[in-house]
Amino acid sequence: MIEFKNVSKIYDTGTEAVHNATFTIEKGEFAFLVGQSGSGKSTLIKLILKEEEASKGNIIINGKDITYLRKKRVPYLRRSMGVVFQDFRLLPDKTVYDNVAFAMHIVRATQKHIRRQVPMVLSLVGLSNKAKMYPNELSGGEQQRVALARALVNNPSMIIADEPTRKFRSRDSLGNYEIIE
Amino acid sequence: MTEKEDIAVNSFYFVGEGFRNVLKNKKSSLISLITMICAMFIFGVAFAIGENATSVVEQVSASQGIQVYMTTDATDEQINQLESDIWNIGTDKIQKVEFVSKQQALETMKTSFEDADWIFDGYEGENNIFPVSYIVSLTDLSYTGEVEKAIGQMDNVDKIRSSNETIDTLIKIAHGVRLAVIVIFVLLIVMAVTIISNTIKLTVHSRRREISIMKYxxxxxxxxxxPFVVEGIIIGLIAALLTILMLGLAYDFIISKIAQSDVLQRMNIGLLSFGELSQVIAIVFLVLGIGIGIVGSSISMKKYLEV
Structure with missing residues (x-):
């Protein structure tokens, strides 16, 4: 599903964020990447999303080498995975409902499908009653669950979460893992 | 799925988002709107002046005509023959052929020597020395040379007189005005595209985070x-409609004042109504409004899509 072969990433500043990473994550697997801050965890996710280019090595996702993926195809790669970003990246002037629905508009889902799917996912993350609120009216934990709902709504083949437990009490994060599972 | 299909399927979503964006970013929408209205209005004024100048030139020169004098010994039959020969040059070029008899020529001369018309006293009837002539009006002045040449080769034509110089000057003025309108038009397009794309750039800049999130x-x-393109189109359309309305009101008001002037009434020259101008103006404005909307938003977004 996700395969790294001798991948290194050196930023323009000369910092080597990832050094010779080689690993494979199979379908259905739950993988945790643990490390100190600044150890390159976020860079690894950026490489998977093709937000950053690998300086060396190959990254294979769903059997496809994305190293030479054409720029035009990048959006379609990103759609195949649900990503919960460290800073959530919610659209500030859209409601919780619209933030989640937005991900479905992108994959040209029908209105009917959107109206059915979004409330379902919001109830899954326990935010049904906050659908009409804006991100800045929510707590950090709630914002993260909106991001999680957005990541889940298109039933992606993989979920990638950057620091999914940072902002919460352990009770919450357990909940998040259960949802992902 | 290709990007094109993406766009086609999502057009409803785009229209909704576009309208929402216009309302949400009231300030920058208003700046774009005012800029476009100003540019279009100036063009509209220039265009109206240009078209009226052309129309006046056409009316004035149409009243000039080419005067064709016949030889004094031409018989009635030959006189009639010449008229049909002139018509045979083609109705696409000849608009009117007016017969001037010897008597009419004499009357005209008398009128122009108002206070001294007694000098023509001896030229009545048999003694009339003025030749018979035709005044030929053309559909378009650019045919003048060609028609003169054709008539010159006809039988019993003594001489041809056309107010060539007057006509040439008028044509030159009309061309000059038209050229000025085109130059103004081009300058305004450049100005409008620059300002609009800068305004949109500001909007896009303030929403760069949103854009990068969308990309992720x-x-x-x-x-x-x-949605940005739709936003541009909406603003362009509103600007076009408002400008047409404003221009129409202003034009009718000003024309009604000018039309009362003595000079125009004496020369029997009419100015164009806004209805005659509005078709071209409407088309130009709509194309311009929509075009600037599309081009402006495309130019200004480029930088922020590189994520």
Whole structure:
């Protein structure tokens, strides 16, 4: 599903964020990447999303080498995975409902499908009653669950979460893992 | 799925988002709107002046005509023959052929020597020395040379007189005005595109985070650009409609004042009504409004789509 072969990433500043990473994550697997801050965890996710280019090595996702993926195809790669970003990246002037629905508009889902799917996912993350609120009216934990709902709504083949437990009490994060599972 | 299909399927979403954006970013929408209205209004004024100048030139020169004098010994039959020969040059070029008899020529001369018309006293009837002539009006002045040449080769034609110089000057003025209108038009387009794309650039800049988020969630460039383009089109359309309305009111008011002037009434020259101008103006404005909307938003978004 996700395969790294001798991948290194050196930023323009000369910092080597990832050094010779080689690993494979199979379908259905739950993988945790643990490390100190600044150890390159976020860079690894950026490489998977093709937000950053690998300086060396190959990254294979769903059997496809994305190293030479054409720029035009990048959006379609990103759609195949649900990503919960460290800073959530919610659209500030859209409601919780619209933030989640937005991900479905992108994959040209029908209105009917959107109206059915979004409330379902919001109830899954326990935010049904906050659908009409804006991100800045929510707590950090709630914002993260909106991001999680957005990541889940298109039933992606993989979920990638950057620091999914940072902002919460352990009770919450357990909940998040259960949802992902 | 290709990006094109993406865009086609999502057009409803784009229209909704576009309208929402216009209302949400009231300030920059208003700046764009005012800029476009100003540019279009100036063009409209220049165009109206240009068209009226052309129309006046056409009316004045149509009243000039080419005067064709016949030899004094021409018989009635030959006189009639010449008229049909002139018509045979082609009705696409000849608009009117007016017969001037010897008597009429004499009357005209008398009128122009108002206070001294007694000098023509001896030229009545048999003694009339003025030749018979035709005044030929053309459909378009550019045919003048060609028609003169054709008539010159006809039988019993003594001489041809056309107010060539007057006509040439008028044509030159009309061309000059038209050229000025085109130059103004081009300058205004450049100005409008620059200002609009800068305004949109500001909007896009203030929403760069939103744009980058869209990209991370997997939106294609076309999908992100869509609402912005629709926004540009909406502003362009509103600007076009408002400008046409304002221009129409202003034009009718000013024309009604000018039309009362003595000079125009004496020369029997009419100015164009806004209805005659509005078709071209409407088309130009709509194309311009929509075009600037599309081009402006495309230019200004480019930088922010590189994520």
């Amino acid at each position: 969630v997997g939106a294609t460039d076309g999908f992100i650009r869509g």
